[in-house]
Amino acid sequence: MTAYTQTPRTRLRRRHDRGAHDRETVHGVLDAGLMCHVGYVVDGFPHVTPTLYWRDGDRVYWHGSSASRMLRLQSDGLEVCLTVSHLDGLVLARSGFHHSANFRSAMLFGRARKLDDRREIERQLEIFMDRLVPGRWAELRPVTGQELKATTVLEMEIDEVSTKIRAGGPVDDEEDYALPVWAGVVPITSRIGTAEPDERLAPGTVPPVGLGQFRLG
């Protein structure tokens, strides 16, 4: 796969060894997560809002209530920065200074577009839902016109993007390796737990086949 174009905003200024712009790495970081943080500017002030997102090809999507001020602002082509991060571990070194964290992150810059076409909106909601629980969309009653009106789906090209990844153990000063100080990595993982059924399930209702197929991280 080819790489996304680098720009002054996405070129890493330090630690170039940790950066990448190729599609495989970018898509890998995006596809490992559910929640992103969207940054945008209101009256000159930065705002960072967490929201669920998904990817379809070279585009990312997020959605919510049409009454959301954030989505209304972003529908109008406001500049956003969408960041996805996974904290993979704490890196304990032999000195305080070399303690670090293992992580994978992707930072996307651009402007969002609000989906207007009903079929396009439904298709994206289906992709989103089936990502979480494969086959889920087909099990649900059709979405109503009113529900679609109350839902805003935003789309953004993955174009100006950078990833940053740190993995592996501590890197200490050579003279510190002799110290009797424990060093290593404490891994951190996100885990999908056992589904908890709602109290008011209709009799005979069974869990969807796709439940539990989604893997985080």
Added chain:
Amino acid sequence: MTAYTQTPRTRLRRRHDRGAHDRETVHGVLDAGLMCHVGYVVDGFPHVTPTLYWRDGDRVYWHGSSASRMLRLQSDGLEVCLTVSHLDGLVLARSGFHHSANFRSAMLFGRARKLDDRREIERQLEIFMDRLVPGRWAELRPVTGQELKATTVLEMEIDEVSTKIRAGGPVDDEEDYALPVWAGVVPITSRIGTAEPDERLAPGTVPPVGLGQFRLG
């Protein structure tokens, strides 16, 4: 505990039932996490950078290399928005529209201050490290003057802040409860795994007592 003051930026515009500004809730959301997302504006464009943070009383802290452009910009009193989010579960409803997510988030607005006093910096690094592994700081060799110079610690008052929390099962349209569609919550948790020792540990080195005491979430 008393509550933080509400401002136009931190007052929830919708779903007031999900918002809170009291110290207990704010501190609870902050203390459950390790990584925050800091938003700031550069040349008019929003940037969102993930970084580790910690809390000490009514202040939050984050740190990094003194060569970091983000930290240099923020040292000069740039407005920031620091957001901490925990995704607790996927809420599967009987209709696509009522699918939701359980989460806890805190959004802090303000300006950061760079710590200048050596003892203050060391004290905060100790608080940070001992939060991850109690007693760790005392086990490490003293930090050098050069290391301190290469480290920037930023401090921000927790003042203008809001939290938003959704918990519990799906809330469906009354007529949908009869549908034979599975509904419930798929919990998501962050987990600290078993520590992996570095290959070059000095002979006889044992893991720190505090390892594994930190709880995420």
